[in-house]
Amino acid sequence: MAHAYEPLAPDYRLDGFQAATEKVEDDFFSVTLSDDLFVPLSEHHSADRRDSYLLLYDRAAIWDIPGTAEYVTLHITRDVEQRTFDFTSERHPVTPLAQNWLIRRGCPQEAAEVSNHHGPRPADALTARLEDLLRTNPGDRYEVLDHYTDNPCSFDFGVEVRTLVHDSHPDSADAPYRLFLEETTKDLRSYTVREGAFTSAEEADVWVMERESPLPLAPDPPGAVGRRAAAARARSTVTANGLAVAPAPVSPPRSAAGPAPTHPRGSAR
Numbered sequence: 001m002a003h004a005y006e007p008l009a010p011d012y013r014l015d016g017f018q019a020a021t022e023k024v025e026d027d028f029f030s031v032t033l034s035d036d037l038f039v040p041l042s043e044h045h046s047a048d049r050r051d052s053y054l055l056l057y058d059r060a061a062i063w064d065i066p067g068t069a070e071y072v073t074l075h076i077t078r079d080v081e082q083r084t085f086d087f088t089s090e091r092h093p094v095t096p097l098a099q100n101w102l103i104r105r106g107c108p109q110e111a112a113e114v115s116n117h118h119g120p121r122p123a124d125a126l127t128a129r130l131e132d133l134l135r136t137n138p139g140d141r142y143e144v145l146d147h148y149t150d151n152p153c154s155f156d157f158g159v160e161v162r163t164l165v166h167d168s169h170p171d172s173a174d175a176p177y178r179l180f181l182e183e184t185t186k187d188l189r190s191y192t193v194r195e196g197a198f199t200s201a202e203e204a205d206v207w208v209m210e211r212e213s214p215l216p217l218a219p220d221p222p223g224a225v226g227r228r229a230a231a232a233r234a235r236s237t238v239t240a241n242g243l244a245v246a247p248a249p250v251s252p253p254r255s256a257a258g259p260a261p262t263h264p265r266g267s268a269r
Helices: 022-031 059-063 095-104 125-136 201-210 227-234
Strands: 038-045 051-058 071-079 084-092 142-150 159-167 177-184 190-198
Touching: 022 084, 038 095, 051 059, 051 095, 071 095, 084 095, 095 125, 125 190, 159 201, 177 201, 190 201
Parallel strands: none
Antiparallel strands: 038 051, 051 071, 071 084, 142 159, 159 177, 177 190
């Protein structure tokens, strides 16, 4: 289990800069109001000092509206001549989508990698492959429709994140609604990601509510290692780090209780 630690403060690099407009100032204050609870996962600052990219884990999200996404991205832009700044920001349910957001705005791909290694690790190769798909989003195939973060704030239960997307790839035409299910173990040491395939968003919602059958795994792309085979092997495999690899479970109902975990989740590669 990852040990507790004091995270570094986000480095906005705004000393000597003023917000470009009053609205920018108000919006930035709103986004960073609880930044003492932000855990920096990656930061990149351009050599010309005009752009900064930050990926942050928001420990305060558990006190927000139920289901609130726990990752925050910031792209800060500066006018170095006028000494003013502007910014854009977004919340994301999982790390790969946050990294994709930063990369699309100009952050070098390698700079978007998580540098904080206190969080849980991907449990298996299938998890890493699915995260790569979300991170790169080749051909803009995935459109995020909805997401929900189920963090019971207790070490008695794991954390589940559900991200529903529409997949425009021709191979997914028969079941274009994909549910990416991320499940972190209760000890916060590892997590799995599985991709479910559904013919409609309503069908995906019914599965989430009822859980009467295993997640219907997406068909394997041509030439890929079978996802069902990989998921089956995961039930009895141990990683090189000695972590027991979790299966692709169907989470039972959970109740929120106890103190909030302080460890950031998500990819730590």
